[in-house]
Every structure is written in C-alpha cells, then in structure tokens.
Amino acid sequence: MRIVAIAIALSLAACSAVDVTKTAKGSYDPTDPNEIEILKTVPVNKEYFELGVVTATGFSANAVAEMHNAVRAKASALGANAVVLTEEGILKDGWARERWATGTAIRWGKAEY
Amino acid sequence: MTRSEFVGFILICLLACASCAHDIADRYYVSALPPRDPSSVEVLYVRPSRKFVVVADFQARQADEDFMRDKAAEAGADAVIVSRVGGLRAPGESRADQDSMSGYRGGVGHIVGTAIKYKENN
Numbered sequence: 001m002r003i004v005a006i007a008i009a010l011s012l013a014a015c016s017a018v019d020v021t022k023t024a025k026g027s028y029d030p031t032d033p034n035e036i037e038i039l040k041t042v043p044v045n046k047e048y049f050e051l052g053v054v055t056a057t058g059f060s061a062n063a064v065a066e067m068h069n070a071v072r073a074k075a076s077a078l079g080a081n082a083v084v085l086t087e088e089g090i091l092k093d094g095w096a097r098e099r100w101a102t103g104t105a106i107r108w109g110k111a112e113y
Numbered sequence: 114m115t116r117s118e119f120v121g122f123i124l125i126c127l128l129a130c131a132s133c134a135h136d137i138a139d140r141y142y143v144s145a146l147p148p149r150d151p152s153s154v155e156v157l158y159v160r161p162s163r164k165f166v167v168v169a170d171f172q173a174r175q176a177d178e179d180f181m182r183d184k185a186a187e188a189g190a191d192a193v194i195v196s197r198v199g200g201l202r203a204p205g206e207s208r209a210d211q212d213s214m215s216g217y218r219g220g221v222g223h224i225v226g227t228a229i230k231y232k233e234n235n
Binding site for chain 1: 140142159160167170172194196197198199200201202204206207208209210211212215221222223225227
C-alpha cells in the first residue's frame with residue numbers, strides 16, 4: 001500500500017502542466033491549436049491584444065517542442081492566435097532537470113466586447 | 114472522539130475541500146442589474162450570434178459550469194460563456210490538437226466565465 005502511494009505521489013509530481021490565467025475582458029471563441037504561433041518577440045507590425053498569462057512547468061529539459069505544443073493545446077481555449085514566451089529556463093533539483101516557460105497569450109486585431 | 118473517528122473526520126474534511134473552488138477572481142463592468150433565477154441563465158461555450166454587452170468576467174479553479182451560472186445569475190446576466198483553460202498535459206501527447214486532459218477539473222486549470230446581457234432590438 002505504501003509503495004502504491006509513493007508511486008502515485010511521484011507520478012503526480014512529474015506531471016507536465018500549462019497554467020493559463022485570463023486577463024482580458026470578454027470571451028473569444030477557441031482557436032485551432034495547430035495554427036497558434038509560438039513567438040519569442042513581441043509583434044511590432046501587427047495589431048494584437050493580450051488574452052492572458054501562460055506558464056508551462058514540469059517538462060523534460062530537452063522537450064522544448066513538446067512544451068510548445070502543450071502551450072498551443074492549452075491556450076487555444078482562450079481564443080489565442082499566438083503565445084509570446086517571454087521567459088524560459090531549466091530548473092535543477094539534484095539530478096532532476098525540468099524545463100519551464102512563461103509568456104502572454106495574444107489575439108490579432110482589436111478587442112471586441 | 115476516538116483516534117480513528119478523529120482521523121475519519123479529518124479525511125472527510127479533506128475530501129470535501131478537494132471540491133472547493135479557489136483562486137476566485139471576479140470583474141464587474143455593469144452594476145445595478147437585478148439578480149435572477151440561475152435556471153434562467155444560459156450556459157454557452159461560444160459567443161452567441163445575438164448582440165450582447167459584457168456584464169462581468171469570472172475565473173476560478175476547481176469550479177464548474179453551475180458555479181459560473183450562479184455568479185452570472187447574481188450579476189443579472191442572461192447567459193454566461195464558459196471555457197476551461199490550462200491544465201495537466203498527459204504524458205506522450207505530441208500533437209498540438211491533442212488534449213485528453215482538457216476539462217479536467219483538478220486544481221491545475223481554470224474555468225472562466227463571461228456573463229453577458231443581450232442587447233434589445235438585435
């Protein structure tokens with residue numbers, strides 16, 4: 001029983017997650033996650049507005065593309081067209097290495113409400 | 114109370130709290146609307162085609178559509194547009210459009226709701 005409990009705790013501790021907190025006013029229909037762009041710089045020649053804050057945690061240190069797809073999957077429900085990843089890094093805890101990233105989900109055009 | 118009764122009581126409290134909404138954040142843009150019966154408030158998952166005004170925005174963890182409907186009813190809204198955002202990523206999922214843990218009601222994701230009032234003369 002103790003071994004089962006430890007196994008469950010370890011598996012939960014290793015779960016990848018993308019936390020999304022909405023900051024925009026109003027609601028926008030979900031977008032196709034395949035079409036969401038991952039950007040590292042803020043667009044300068046295209047009008048956009050912010051939808052929310054996105055934070056990805058618990059990914060393997062070398063799972064960059066996988067983490068980006070997780071961000072796409074989770075930000076699509078907000079109606080995002082892109083996510084600008086403003087910070088990214090690797091957490092070291094003994095032998096463990098975990099990749100994390102944080103950024104802003106954005107939508108092209110003007111806010112409508 | 115015996116020791117086992119006390120442990121049982123604590124476990125029941127923890128289980129009850131596991132379903133408690135938290136990280137609740139509300140924003141109100143229109144005030145002075147009379148509250149209404151929650152059963153009269155529509156729950157939507159996309160923007161309706163009718164013209165509307167945004168009355169309020171709600172956000173919470175470990176909550177559900179009924180929670181959002183109740184808040185929208187208190188705010189006097191006609192409907193609430195609901196969406197589940199964020200959450201756990203299942204191991205092995207490689208496609209961007211693959212999200213088997215979408216809608217999981219644990220504490221990781223948020224449920225968001227936008228309370229709306231339909232404009233008259235649509």
